[in-house]
Every structure is written in structure tokens, then in C-alpha cells.
Amino acid sequence: MFFTYLRRELRRRRKAALVVALGLALGIGLVITVDSVSSGMDQAQGKVLKSLYGLGTDMTVTKAASAASATTRPQFNFNANSSGSSQSSDRVLVQGFQTLASSTATEVGAQPHVAKAVGGLNLQVLKINGTFTQGQFQPGQGSGQGSSQGGPGGGQSPQGQVRGGGAQFDANSYSVYGVDVSDLTLGPLSSSKITSGAGLTAADAKAADAVVDASYAKQNKIAVGSQLTIKGTKFKVVGISTADSGDAAADVYLPLSRAQTLADAKDKITTVYVKASDSQQISAVKSAIQKDVPGTTVTTSADLASTVSGSLSTASSLASNVGRWLSIAVLIAAFLVAGLLTSSAVSRRVREFGTLKALGWKSGRVTRQVMGEALVNGLIGGALGIALGLAGAYAVTAISPTLTAQLGGGGSAPGGGGPGGFGGGARQAAARTVDIALTAPVSVATIVLAVLLALGGGLIAGTFGGWRASRLRPADALRRVE
Incomplete structure (x- = not known):
């Protein structure tokens, strides 16, 4: 009814x-x-x-660069007597922050509610290459009238002069990131995917292998199997990566130990990437790290989100x-x-x-x-x-x-x-x-x-x-x- x-x-x-x-x-x-x-x-x-910050990263630990290190400029030395020969010089600089001891990653990883923590090294490579060309010395036209001809607008000097010569150099700058290959689920490389070749693995910890960002590779005509020379060391490009969104974190990714060697920064890192075991404990983890690892800056994803405009x-x-x-x-x-x-x-x-x-x-x-x-x-x-x-x-x-x-x-x-x-x-x-x-x-x-x-x-x-x-x-x- x-x-x-x-x-x-x-x-x-x-x-x-x-x-x-x-x-x-x-x-x-x-x-x-x-x-x-x-x-x-x-x-x-x-x-x-x-x-x-990469997939899975909840926060990072860094240390702000000092004013003295920020004003340090690289120096390049060339041999001007080598006429016509190509000359090149690299300078590998730590970028953005003061370095931390590699043990900082272990110390951070031991904090409560931290699932894992890995380190990374952020570098900038400045490369100068080119050639010097020596000028040709041309003798004067002789004595006698030389003094009258040597004044302004008077032709060649009786002592002779150098004509021609000079230098032509190109400057190139690109970013390199040292990746802890023991755990690739954290850090900047985790926000990119390998679109050609292979990625870095734990077996590449000491290998002279590199992964290159797709944009940088296209700009410089780099392919899988190519070689990159950084500070005299040849690295084989094993893979090309593409960022999931936006720009890539770096142009070139190297195993962390190799990057440390290039920068003369043995056992040094610039960033610790942290994954919390519980997303509800991120604030507590941040406070614990700031207390137990003094002098560092802990930045969470919420802090970074506030800077997005x-x-x-x-x-x-x-x-x-x-x-x-x-x-x-x-x-x-x-x-x-x-x-x-x-x-x-x-x-x-x-x-x-x-x-x-x-x-x-x-x-x-x-x-x-x-x-x-x-x-x-x-x-x-x-x-x-x-x-x-x-x-x-x-x-x-x-x-x-x-x-x-x-x-x-x-x-x-x-x-x-x-x-x-x-x-x-x-x-x-x-x-x-x-x-x-x-x-x-x-x-x-x-x-x-x-x-x-x-x-x-x-x-x-x-x-x-x-x-x-x-x-x-x-x-x-x-x-x-x-």
C-alpha cells in the first residue's frame, strides 16, 4: 500500500x-x-x-651558505704561449649551501618517525674553453726617418709592432647533482623518469656513469653512449631522463661519490632528503631534527607550498x-x-x-x-x-x-x-x-x-x-x- x-x-x-x-x-x-x-x-x-623535491620526500635538511663562500669566485689559468692550441679548464663548485658531513644523513635517519634519509650534493660546473693566437711581430722601417714617422699618424714605429693575434673563449655553465644511488626513491632524480637508456643503480656507486636531463641533452646533442668530460674525468651517458613536470633539478646526475671527488668534497653533502614514517608526525620530526642537528634548516613540503604563487x-x-x-x-x-x-x-x-x-x-x-x-x-x-x-x-x-x-x-x-x-x-x-x-x-x-x-x-x-x-x-x- x-x-x-x-x-x-x-x-x-x-x-x-x-x-x-x-x-x-x-x-x-x-x-x-x-x-x-x-x-x-x-x-x-x-x-x-x-x-x-622528488617523489616521497617530506622534508629536506640544509645549511645556509656563508657570506664568504657566496662571494668566492673561481679562477682560471691558461698558457698564453700555446698558440693555436685548444685550451680548456673546468671548475666544479658546491652550489647553494654549505656542505654537511655525509654522516648527517645517518644522524637524521636515526630520528624518531623517520623512515629513511639520504644525502645529495648540488654542484655547478663552469667550463671555459677556446684558443690563444699569437700575433706576428713586424719590424720597423729602419732608422733615419723613423723618428719622424713614429708619431701619431706617422706610420710604423722604427722599433716595430705586433699585429694580429688574440684569444677566443667560450664559457659554459651547467648543473650537476650527486645522487645517493643506494636509494633512488628520494631526492630530485625521483621526480624524473628514464626515457632513453638506463638509470643509475646501486652498482654504479663508483662507476663513471651519468644520467642527463632530456632538455640539456637535446640542446647539446648528447645521446646514450656519449661521453661527458668533467674536470678531466670522462663519464659515460647511460640514460636520458625527463622531468615529470616543470624543469629538471639538474642537467647531469652522477653517483654521489663521483660528484664528491669532482668537487674535492669527500664525505660531504649539501642536502638531506627525509621521508617520515607517518605524515602526521612531520612537524614533530622537523622539531627533533632542528634540536638534534643544530645549525641546519629543515624545510617541509608545507613550507615550500607557501612559496608557490x-x-x-x-x-x-x-x-x-x-x-x-x-x-x-x-x-x-x-x-x-x-x-x-x-x-x-x-x-x-x-x-x-x-x-x-x-x-x-x-x-x-x-x-x-x-x-x-x-x-x-x-x-x-x-x-x-x-x-x-x-x-x-x-x-x-x-x-x-x-x-x-x-x-x-x-x-x-x-x-x-x-x-x-x-x-x-x-x-x-x-x-x-x-x-x-x-x-x-x-x-x-x-x-x-x-x-x-x-x-x-x-x-x-x-x-x-x-x-x-x-x-x-x-x-x-x-x-x-x-
Whole structure:
């Protein structure tokens, strides 16, 4: 009887039911779209941060460079007597930070709630190469009139002069990163994938092997099997890597021990990459490291995220603040409107419910009937809302608007989180700009939330209508009889 009456009433009052369902659908659809866009923002920010510190890294430990080391300039010495011969000189410099002892990684790894910690060495290579050409000495035209000809505009000097000669040199600078090959799941190389050749392995700890970033390889026509000469040492390129998003952390990746040898920095590192055993303990781990490893700067992903600016940051703020509050306001308004419409519909059914009570229906049965109709309206609204929400999320993903994230905000991130900082990127630019295509993924949790909202909207509307229906008396039906 209940379902028969329910089906007939919904069919007879299709327009009213559709209005209530559409009101709920708009609110639920907006919630799904905003939640999906917000998830897309989180994923976009995750890609930006991943391009800096690598997959799985929760924080880094560094030590700021001193003023004296920051002003040190490399010196190059060449032999000017070697006419016509090619000359080259490399200088390998520690980039961005003061060095830490390699044992710092072990010390950090022993802290509570630290799953693992590995070290890395950030270097910059300055390469000068070119040739000197000696000039040719041409003797004077002799004595006698030489003194009269030697003045300004008077031709050649009687003592002769050197003509021609000179020097032509090119300067090249690129970044090198020493990677702890015993664990490649942390650090900057983990944010890149090998697209050609092979990557570094634990067996390459002392090998003269290198992985080159794809952009640098293309610019310098480097392929797998090529050789790079750094400070007189030849390295074989075993693989080409491509950054997952944004710029790569370095142009060339070498085994850590090899990088330390090139920089005359034995048992030295510039960055410790830390993976916490529990994401809820990151703040506690940061405090413990700052206490037990004094003089260092600990930078977490949250610290670095605060330095991300640009349209990505603006859009994320809008989605998190304005968008969510707007969707909540619209959802509340939809619930209230649904409740008022249901209550109004009950008022128009006074004769019907009064007659049913006169026939013996209890107030509870009338209330259950109204609640049932409202729940069905809510489920219909939920289905329509899910469809609207999925359509909105699909539209955002199909358009894929490009958002710009500027990293560093014109300077380095906290604790050196800019170039060479959190993630050890070796770029010297004051800021980096990364373009990210926005998507709007819809999770199962979002769909479940939509269903719960639909049921909640139906219950709220049913509560309004049920309360109104329970107060009707059979005498009310008689007053409406014409």
C-alpha cells in the first residue's frame, strides 16, 4: 500500500517533485564540481612540489651558505704561449649551501618517525674553453726617418709592432647533482623518469656513469653512449631522463661519490632528503631534527607550498575558500527551498490527508508517507546532481585550463627551498615558473558524499512536510469541502 500510494502521488505531482529534485540537484552538482576542482588543485600543487623535491620526500635538511663562500669566485689559468692550441679548464663548485658531513644523513635517519634519509650534493660546473693566437711581430722601417714617422699618424714605429693575434673563449655553465644511488626513491632524480637508456643503480656507486636531463641533452646533442668530460674525468651517458613536470633539478646526475671527488668534497653533502614514517608526525620530526642537528634548516613540503604563487595559487585559494563556501551556501539554500516546497505541497493536500485520517490513518503513517515521497525526491535530485557534477568536472578536464605556478616568489624558498634548495634543484634563477594543466578528478568519496547529501536533503524536506502533515486534523478536510 505504501509504495503504491507513493508511486501514484509522485506520478500525479510530477512537476512539484521535479522542482524539489532540481533544487537539490543544483546544490549537489555544485558541491561535486567544486570538490573535484579542489582535488585537481591539490594534484597540480603536488606536481609542482614533486618537481622540486622528488617523489616521497617530506622534508629536506640544509645549511645556509656563508657570506664568504657566496662571494668566492673561481679562477682560471691558461698558457698564453700555446698558440693555436685548444685550451680548456673546468671548475666544479658546491652550489647553494654549505656542505654537511655525509654522516648527517645517518644522524637524521636515526630520528624518531623517520623512515629513511639520504644525502645529495648540488654542484655547478663552469667550463671555459677556446684558443690563444699569437700575433706576428713586424719590424720597423729602419732608422733615419723613423723618428719622424713614429708619431701619431706617422706610420710604423722604427722599433716595430705586433699585429694580429688574440684569444677566443667560450664559457659554459651547467648543473650537476650527486645522487645517493643506494636509494633512488628520494631526492630530485625521483621526480624524473628514464626515457632513453638506463638509470643509475646501486652498482654504479663508483662507476663513471651519468644520467642527463632530456632538455640539456637535446640542446647539446648528447645521446646514450656519449661521453661527458668533467674536470678531466670522462663519464659515460647511460640514460636520458625527463622531468615529470616543470624543469629538471639538474642537467647531469652522477653517483654521489663521483660528484664528491669532482668537487674535492669527500664525505660531504649539501642536502638531506627525509621521508617520515607517518605524515602526521612531520612537524614533530622537523622539531627533533632542528634540536638534534643544530645549525641546519629543515624545510617541509608545507613550507615550500607557501612559496608557490601565480594563477595556480590564486585559483587554489578561490576553490578552497570562495568555492567551497559558495557551494555550502547554495546547498543549504537548496535544502531549505526543498523543505519549504514540500511543506507548501502538504498544505495544498489538506483535504487528502484529512480524509485519510478520517478513514483511520494515524499521524505517524501520514508522516511516513510524506517522508517517503521526500526521500524519493532527494534521491532523484541526487542522481541529477551527480550527473551535473560529473558534467562540470568533465568540462573542466576537457578544457584543461593552464595554470602558472611561480616558485620561490622572487627569491629562495624557506631554508633555501629555491634553486638548489628543497629538492636540490640547481637552477640559479631567482624564481621558476611551471605550467600545469588543471584537471577535475571525481573520487568515489565525492560520489558517496553526493548520495549522503541527497538523502540528507530528502530527510530535511520530509521533516518539514511531515511536521506540517502531522498537525492536520480530519476537521480541516471538512472546512475545505465546497
